[in-house]
Structure formats: C-alpha cells, structure tokens
Amino acid sequence: MEQKQGALRSPMSGRRTIIIGAGLAGLTAGAYLARTGCAPLILEKSGSCGGLVQSFERDGYIFDTGPRALGDAGILRPLLKNLGIELPLVKGLVSTGIGKEFTHYDDALALDRYLASLRRLFPTQERTIGFLEKAIRSSCAMVRTLNRLPNPYFRNPLSDPKYLLREFLPWLPSFLSVALRTGLDHRPVEDVLSKMGADQELTDTVCRHFFRGTPWRFALGYFENFQDYQYPIGGTGRFPQALETYIKTHGGQIATEREVVSILPASRTVVDRRGEEHAYAELLWAGDLRSLYARIDQRGLAAGAVRRIEEERRRYLSAKPGESIFTLFLAVDAPPSRFGRRSRGHLIYSPLSEGRGKPDRARLLELKAGFAGIAADELRARVRDFCADSSYEISIPALKDPALAPEGKTGLIVSVLCDGELWETAESANRAEELQEAMTEGMLDILEHSLYPEMRSKLLLRIPATPLSLRNRIGTSAGAITGWCLEERPPVPSSLASVMSAVRTGIPHLWKAGQWSYSPAGVPVAILTGRIAAAGMARRDRLS
Ligand SMILES: Cc1cc2nc3c(=O)[nH]c(=O)nc-3n(C[C@H](O)[C@H](O)[C@H](O)COP(=O)(O)OP(=O)(O)OC[C@H]3O[C@@H](n4cnc5c(N)ncnc54)[C@H](O)[C@@H]3O)c2cc1C
Structure with a gap:
C-alpha cells in the first residue's frame, strides 16, 4: 500500500x-x-x-494474478515460522487432464494413475513410457530429498543441536548428492523425451505445460511438487x-x-x-x-x-527473457461444485488427446512470422489453432477457499503460456487489442467445447491480462514470468x-x-x- x-x-x-x-x-x-x-x-x-x-x-470475486498456489519447497512454511508470521494455509490440490483422462494428485498413488492414463492414451509407446516412468520417479525422489527438511537459511541447524544431529546431518549427504546431480545435467525435457523414443505427440502431452527448454529433472520433478502446493486462505x-x-x-x-x-x-x-x-x-x-x-x-x-x-x-x-502468459479472469454464474466435478482447484489441462497435429510452439512461430501483414480472419484462425493446441492452467479459487466468490457463483483463472515477443510484435503493429480479443474468443471456445459446456452463456465477467500488462505493471522484460x-x-x-x-x-x-x-x-x-x-x-x- x-x-x-x-x-x-x-x-x-x-x-x-x-x-x-x-x-x-x-x-x-x-x-x-x-x-x-x-x-x-x-x-x-x-x-x-x-x-x-x-x-x-x-x-466479490478474488483472483490471483500469479502462481495458482505457492510451492512450499522447504522454504515457505519454515520462513513463516522463522519470522513468527501467522498465515493460514490450505493444501493447494492439483489435477491434470489430457482429453478425458483426469488425475487428481491427492495421494501417493497419483503418479501411478497418471502413468496409467499415458499408457491408455499411447498404447504403442509402452517402452518409452517405461523409461519416462523411471525418469519421473527418480526426479520426484530428488525433489522429495530437497524439500524434506527446512532450507538452512530458514531454520538454522546450528541453533538446535538435537535437530542438527538427528535430522540435519543425516540428511546432508543425500542433499549434497542431489545438488551435485542436478548441477551436472541441464538437458531440456523435450530432448530427454525424444532420446527415450517418444513421438512428437507424447512429448507434447508431457511437456507442453513447461517452459521450452526446462531442465528435465526440474520439469519431471513437478509431479512431486503437485503435492507440495500451499494456498493462503484469502488468496x-x-x-x-x-x-x-x-x-x-x-x-x-x-x-x-x-x-x-x-x-x-x-x-x-x-x-x-x-x-x-x-x-x-x-x-x-x-x-x-x-x-x-x-x-x-x-x-x-x-x-x-x-x-x-x-x-x-x-x-x-x-x-x-523467458516466456510469459495470457490470462483470462472469468466469473461464472454456476456454483463451485459444478467445476469441482471435473477437477480440484488447480487444473493443468490439455484439451485434445489425439490427432493434435502441430505442437503449440510451431503454431506460435507461424503466428509470429509476418504478423503485421496477416489478414484479420487468418489471424483469428491461427489463434484458434494455437488455443486448440495449448495446455491450460486453470485455477478455481473458491474450491480452495469458498469465501473467494459470491454464494453460488465461481471465479476462474485460465491461462496459457505465451511468447511475450509475439505481443510486442502485435503492439508495434498496433494489433495487440485484436490479438487479445482473438485469444479470449479462442480460449473460451476451447473451454466450452471441452471442459465446461454452456459456460459462455453463464459468463458474468471476463478480464484478459496479456504479457504486455505484466511488462507495463511491474517492468518484467516481455512479460517474462x-x-x-x-x-x-x-x-x-x-x-x-x-x-x-x-x-x-x-x-x-x-x-x-x-x-x-x-x-x-x-x-x-x-x-x-x-x-x-x-x-x-x-x-x-x-x-x-
Ligand atoms: C501466472 C503466473 C504463474 C506462475 N506460476 C509459478 C509456479 O507455479 N511456480 C513458481 O515457482 N513460480 C511461478 N511463477 C513465477 C513467480 O511468481 C515469480 O518467479 C516470482 O514471484 C518472482 O518474484 P521476484 O520478487 O523475483 O520478482 P517480481 O515479482 O517481478 O518483483 C519485482 C518487483 O520489482 C518492481 N520493480 C521493477 N523495476 C523497478 C524499478 N525500476 N523501481 C522500483 N521497483 C521496480 C516490480 O514492480 C515488482 O514489484 C508464476 C508467475 C505468474 C505470473
């Protein structure tokens, strides 16, 4: 303030x-x-x-502009404790969805269910999924090791000899070994999957909600992070x-x-x-x-x-600078329970499970190429294709804290990863508003035809936020998040x-x-x- x-x-x-x-x-x-x-x-x-x-x-709706929840990572709760700050938190439950296959990350068996979904969707790639399973499990084990104890900057082991001897010192060798291993191998997750023999469709399905080039350990370890999210009551x-x-x-x-x-x-x-x-x-x-x-x-x-x-x-x-995000803040005249039938309060969703054709990034390149000269109809068509091939991160705050929307109504935050440079190109061509409208329509169409039928007729509010809004508000290059x-x-x-x-x-x-x-x-x-x-x-x- x-x-x-x-x-x-x-x-x-x-x-x-x-x-x-x-x-x-x-x-x-x-x-x-x-x-x-x-x-x-x-x-x-x-x-x-x-x-x-x-x-x-x-x-009356509370919307979050940034992360849909905060990863604890052995840092968030230790910091609050260390500073003596009272901040009520609830678990930020996550679901993933690929077409009609949904996984809810509520318990230790969630990863088994996700892998079973992948096997159903890609029956011919059993061997590759076997390799992928090993890589995910070992990456998750590394993340578990890192997150298991409070980071020493937030709980000083030297100030508590019992903690030092019983927990910190026994943990230290495994921590150091993980630190060394993650430091040695930064290969992008896409490359590691293709080396395993994954075809483009399987690679996209697993990778499309990560930034391009995310180091594979960091990316695949996210399946562990899905169970580490905390959501502050109130947003x-x-x-x-x-x-x-x-x-x-x-x-x-x-x-x-x-x-x-x-x-x-x-x-x-x-x-x-x-x-x-x-x-x-x-x-x-x-x-x-x-x-x-x-x-x-x-x-x-x-x-x-x-x-x-x-x-x-x-x-x-x-x-x-890295990638940015295009977000729609929506208010819908339907109760949270209707959305809760599909997913928990934080959903990572790929609309189609087969025949997707081009990866969303190829669509982006197409869109960027010669942007200024693209006719309005062509622009809308390309944006529609991009939206159909994107992965959606959807947050439903009222499913985490019911007080975050008026009674019987629901706020949704829906975003797709987006290239900030594309928006700067559109801005220079004086077409950023047109792009924003095309993205809004493209995303709403996809949501209506996949996850939430009839949502459009119940929309009470829609607020778009582009990479340019982020760049202008907080001065982050090209809206990088x-x-x-x-x-x-x-x-x-x-x-x-x-x-x-x-x-x-x-x-x-x-x-x-x-x-x-x-x-x-x-x-x-x-x-x-x-x-x-x-x-x-x-x-x-x-x-x-
Ligand atoms: C939609 C979204 C989803 C995300 N999801 C995740 C996630 O799932 N997991 C995760 O770990 N991270 C996620 N992030 C990223 C995470 O939120 C950021 O990495 C983190 O919050 C960055 O914090 P920061 O303090 O480094 O930078 P910022 O939050 O960018 O803060 C920098 C501050 O500096 C101010 N500033 C800049 N220039 C000046 C100046 N010249 N003078 C004075 N002030 C200035 C800005 O206004 C701003 O307040 C997400 C971000 C977004 C937007």
Whole structure:
C-alpha cells in the first residue's frame, strides 16, 4: 500500500539499506533486514506490493494474478515460522487432464494413475513410457530429498543441536548428492523425451505445460511438487501482504509508485521517478536485471569498474527473457461444485488427446512470422489453432477457499503460456487489442467445447491480462514470468551449488535477488535469493 507520508526519510537521515522492488525477493530481503534492525527502505515501481504474486477483488470475486498456489519447497512454511508470521494455509490440490483422462494428485498413488492414463492414451509407446516412468520417479525422489527438511537459511541447524544431529546431518549427504546431480545435467525435457523414443505427440502431452527448454529433472520433478502446493486462505496475495506488514511493524519503510530510474554507484545514490534521491549504504536490486543495467549511471566510476559494468550489461542485455502468459479472469454464474466435478482447484489441462497435429510452439512461430501483414480472419484462425493446441492452467479459487466468490457463483483463472515477443510484435503493429480479443474468443471456445459446456452463456465477467500488462505493471522484460529463457544458457548461476553467489554483482555495495538472479527460477528462488542477499547485506552493514 502507498505510504501517505511526504518525503521519504533517506535523503535527510543519511545512508540506509535500500531495496528496489517489492516482489517476493525484495519483501523477503526486507523482512529479514528489518528483523536485524537495519530498517530498510523499499522502493516499488507499481502501486502495490507482491510483484507477480498478488490477488485482486472484482465484484466479490478474488483472483490471483500469479502462481495458482505457492510451492512450499522447504522454504515457505519454515520462513513463516522463522519470522513468527501467522498465515493460514490450505493444501493447494492439483489435477491434470489430457482429453478425458483426469488425475487428481491427492495421494501417493497419483503418479501411478497418471502413468496409467499415458499408457491408455499411447498404447504403442509402452517402452518409452517405461523409461519416462523411471525418469519421473527418480526426479520426484530428488525433489522429495530437497524439500524434506527446512532450507538452512530458514531454520538454522546450528541453533538446535538435537535437530542438527538427528535430522540435519543425516540428511546432508543425500542433499549434497542431489545438488551435485542436478548441477551436472541441464538437458531440456523435450530432448530427454525424444532420446527415450517418444513421438512428437507424447512429448507434447508431457511437456507442453513447461517452459521450452526446462531442465528435465526440474520439469519431471513437478509431479512431486503437485503435492507440495500451499494456498493462503484469502488468496496468494496474502503472503506478500503478510511480509509487508512484518516489514512495517519492524521499522522498515515501503514506498510504492517510486520507480527507480537511475543508479549512481559512484555516489551510492538512486533516483526515483519523482526526482527524489536516496543515498544507500547497501543496495539490493530485486527486479529485472536487464532494466538494472540500463539504468546504471557510470559517471565518476574508475575505468576498471566501468569495464566490469559494460561487460555485465552486454551479458544481460543480450540474453533472452523467458516466456510469459495470457490470462483470462472469468466469473461464472454456476456454483463451485459444478467445476469441482471435473477437477480440484488447480487444473493443468490439455484439451485434445489425439490427432493434435502441430505442437503449440510451431503454431506460435507461424503466428509470429509476418504478423503485421496477416489478414484479420487468418489471424483469428491461427489463434484458434494455437488455443486448440495449448495446455491450460486453470485455477478455481473458491474450491480452495469458498469465501473467494459470491454464494453460488465461481471465479476462474485460465491461462496459457505465451511468447511475450509475439505481443510486442502485435503492439508495434498496433494489433495487440485484436490479438487479445482473438485469444479470449479462442480460449473460451476451447473451454466450452471441452471442459465446461454452456459456460459462455453463464459468463458474468471476463478480464484478459496479456504479457504486455505484466511488462507495463511491474517492468518484467516481455512479460517474462520466471526470469530468463530456458532455451539458452542463462547469464546467471544455474546450479544449486552456486545459489549463494547468485546475489552478488560486480559493483560494490550492489546486490541482486529474485527470478533474474538465478535460473531456473520461480517462487522458491525469489524467496531464497532474497534471504541470502539479506544475510550478506546485514553482514556488510554491520562491518561498515
Ligand atoms: C501466472 C503466473 C504463474 C506462475 N506460476 C509459478 C509456479 O507455479 N511456480 C513458481 O515457482 N513460480 C511461478 N511463477 C513465477 C513467480 O511468481 C515469480 O518467479 C516470482 O514471484 C518472482 O518474484 P521476484 O520478487 O523475483 O520478482 P517480481 O515479482 O517481478 O518483483 C519485482 C518487483 O520489482 C518492481 N520493480 C521493477 N523495476 C523497478 C524499478 N525500476 N523501481 C522500483 N521497483 C521496480 C516490480 O514492480 C515488482 O514489484 C508464476 C508467475 C505468474 C505470473
């Protein structure tokens, strides 16, 4: 929430610890710095905290803008406990659907049911599915190992000798072995499946809801993560709100609508869009790194420092942002129980189970090629094909917390992965609205003809959100929702063993955290890097 006070304290009271960006990374860092008595100042571009993770209310419906639930990953609940934050959580139950085959991930046998579905759908690929089963089970076992104990940054084993001896030390060798193995093999999941002999259709069925190029262990381990999701009562936005409250009640300050437009490392000052200057002792950048390096003012720096910054700038600006998402927020005049007959509150759904033809990514390339010159009818037809071949992530908040929709009605959040560059192409051609309308119609048609017959006639509300909305609201390149593109080597650390170095930059007193600081990223990485940066900054602050 915007703080209504006038000028911020920093210019008057000398240097302080400053954080840029109040997403999960910046808020986590802010909470831990506030706990140590650092009284950080957080400068946030938009009008509210949470970055990609927020909830909003419309006509009595609560919608989540970001993840449909939050993975615990040995981080979320330990953090809440560690900071003494009360945040009621329910299990975020997941279903997957391929055509008419549905699997509900409510118990330990869910994976067996999913594999049985695959075998029914692809009876000629038994051998490949056997290999896939082994790969999924071993990836899930690795994720289970990683998630089994609280991350040491959120439960310090040295402060509890009994825990250290009985649980932490016996777990450590298996943790280190997993960290080593994941660090050694980053092959994309699509390549691993095709090496197993999977045909294009099976590969698409398994992979289409992952980002292109997702490392295979990370992707296939998701079947374990499906049972690790937690949903805050009241919506996912309750989590950043709780961190915001913690920071403010522990001496920190958060200023919204304060986009930082310039950073001057020589004078250790940042300038916000209102022209106010803030002097920092230590600075954490918790937003898009491409925009950090576009905003650094090199005046007054020594030649060596300028060279280092130029090199880092080149590295980040030449790397590609990852994929984005197109979302429809819908209100339907039907009770949640009607949707609950199909799935749990979080569904990952591929509409067709056979004869799909081209993969959705090929459709995207077709759509992007020569976009400006495509006739309106042709554009709609191509978008329809893309929608038919996409995987849908559907969230039904009222199935997780009944208070999130008016009595007898249901809110749905439906999204498909989408290429932000396509939207920027459409924007330059002045056709973004047309594309948005075509996507909305294409998705509603697919939902009506597959999952929810007659839904269109019961629609009370539909709000689209494009990659451009994300880009404009929180300044994430091309609307990327998890940082860097996974199809290329990322310009940041990408192995578990190197996560601690992810928070450093080549610029003195400047730290980084969040989804652009480590790859592959998401909620756990944002929180963890925020925590690691806070520890480093607090140490520096004490020493200076
Ligand atoms: C629809 C969707 C689904 C997702 N699903 C999952 C999932 O299932 N699992 C998962 O792990 N992750 C998921 N994610 C990704 C996850 O939400 C993000 O990776 C994570 O929240 C990133 O947090 P962050 O703090 O690093 O960055 P952000 O949330 O982007 O926060 C950065 C903040 O910095 C601010 N900022 C930027 N520039 C400036 C500036 N110049 N001055 C001041 N402030 C600035 C922005 O406004 C923003 O508030 C999903 C995201 C979305 C949108």
